[in-house]
Amino acid sequence: MKKVKGAATKVGRRGLANVAGVGMVTAWRVRAGGRAALDGTKERAGQVLTAAQALVASDLSGGLNKLVAAGVKGAPTVYDKAMDANYLDPALRPGLGGSYHRLFDGGHTIAGAARAARGVSADDTVVQEALGTVKALLRDASTPRGLPLATWDKSTFDSVSGALESKFGIPKAWFYELNTYDTADLFGAAIGVVSVIYRWNSADTEEFAGLASAIGTSAAVSANPLLMVVSVVAMARAYNKASSAEEFAELVDGSFKGAATSGASLAAVAVAGSAGASAGLALLVGVTVGVLAYKVSDKVSLVAVVRFTKGQAAAILDTTKGAVQRS
Structure with a gap:
């Protein structure tokens, strides 16, 4: 009787081992299949x-800019005017490059806009001031001229862009674009x-x-x-x-x-x-x-x-x- 019970026990253990082995193989195959599917999805993505x-x-970038412009359009606020303060000054305006003034007026970089907008409205909280500044920046970023990465001195910019155009054939407009960004650029x-x-x-x-x-x-x-x-x-x-x-x-x-x-x-x-x-x-x-x-x-x-x-x-x-x- 003991021999029979011992044999049955061994058979039972082997059965459990086989079941466990099959389960491990199945789990491995599921994981491998999942990894393969994930890799395929990543490749397609x-x-x-x-x-x-x-x-x-x-050309789709222009459509994206128009979409953003439609979302932030509105009458100029005190924050827009604060960012344009130097350009709106009759004494400074002639030397700021006309429609290219954002690259030279100091009020259209992120830091420059924050400085210009600080405290312009005594009634607004800090949060309202920040939101107003961001909206003004987005309004300008969705236009063809965009926003500058940094403020340039106009005479230096003209000298550098002129040298690049005469020596390497790089258009001044392209060099301007290289120093600015718009909402499509941010999205890209x-x-x-x-x-x-x-x-x-x-x-x-x-x-x-x-x-x-x-x-x-x-x-x-x-x-x-x-x-x-x-x-x-x-x-x-x-x-x-x-x-x-x-x-x-x-x-x-x-x-x-x-x-x-x-x-x-x-x-x-x-x-x-x-x-x-x-x-x-x-x-x-x-x-x-x-x-x-x-x-x-x-x-x-x-x-x-x-x-x-x-x-x-x-x-x-x-x-x-x-x-x-x-x-």
Whole structure:
């Protein structure tokens, strides 16, 4: 009887072990499947973010600024007038660059606006003063001239911009844009920051380089200084990830693919706009074309193309040299 009970006990233990083993395998498969699904979702989300990044540099940025302007429109407040105080002064106004005065009057940087608005309304609380200043800043940020990153001395700005235009062909208007930002630029920088944070640890060298290149292309086209900072950080991260010659090749490939994706989205929006499409339709077309371009470029290796070209050139050169020597 004891032998029978012992055998039954062993069988029961083996059964429990088998059940536990099956349960562990099943749990592992569920976790692995979940990770695969999550990775796939991240990849698709990354493609959409990379494509969408370029859209803030397109004609759609004007529509975004108009949307914000409609939300903050209204008669000028004491805070608007305080920010424009130097420009409204007849003695100072002639030397402040006309419609470009925000870059030179000292009242339109965030710090300058806070100083100008401090205490202008004795009836407002500190919170009301802060909200009034923010609304005034948003009202100016949603206009074509935007807001300056820092205040320039006008004569210095004219000297620098003139030298850049004469020596390098950089237009003065583009240099002005590089020193200012609007609400579309803020939105573009926010997308860039989210994209970088989202893939900071998970993306490989090629993917991160593609992201940095797409951000850089958008920043250059739109002259968005905030986005340029994000692009530099992203590219530095991509270089940090590349620790071998093979990964540096991935860096080159990723940069090419990111620029191709961003360029495709910009071109698609331009075509949709010229065809009279609405802003919503142009947005959809831009994102879709960008994602498709990402998929197509993912199958092309720029490094492989360059190596193939160099190999073919060397072979043709050797053949030509041999033919010349025989003759």
